Amino acid sequence: MEPDLFIRGNILFADNAVLKTTDGVNTTIVAGNSEKSGYKNGQNALFYPLNSFTQISPSHIVASDTWNNCLRLINRETGETSRYAGNCKYSGYKDGTIEAQFNSP
Numbered sequence: 750m751e752p753d754l755f756i757r758g759n760i761l762f763a764d765n766a767v768l769k770t771t772d773g774v775n776t777t778i779v780a781g782n783s784e785k786s787g788y789k790n791g792q793n794a795l796f797y798p799l800n801s802f803t804q805i806s807p808s809h810i811v812a813s814d815t816w817n818n819c820l821r822l823i824n825r826e827t828g829e830t831s832r833y834a835g836n837c838k839y840s841g842y843k844d845g846t847i848e849a850q851f852n853s854p
Contacts, residue, residue, distance in 0.1 A: 794830030
């Protein structure tokens with residue numbers, strides 16, 4: 750949970766497979782699906798699960814997609830989610846810029 754850089758006065762938080770923002774009264778889904786989990790990029794992204802995140806700018810968030818073993822980039826302005834780092838298919842320990850591997854980041 751941390752202050753939302755995109756919407757002043759709001760708080761961002763991870764809730765299982767969903768990243769949400771709230772002002773304390775209204776809650777909005779930023780990315781993910783509260784009905785199902787998995788792996789899918791794009792505007793209807795799926796996470797399995799989304800446990801932690803960091804805002805790298807007001808419009809971009811890097812999220813830890815734990816059991817998909819990768820980091821995902823969320824663009825708040827377009828709703829697009831894409832792979833940021835890691836393989837997203839295989840767990841392991843491997844350095845590199847393209848085929849890095851993580852074990853439940």
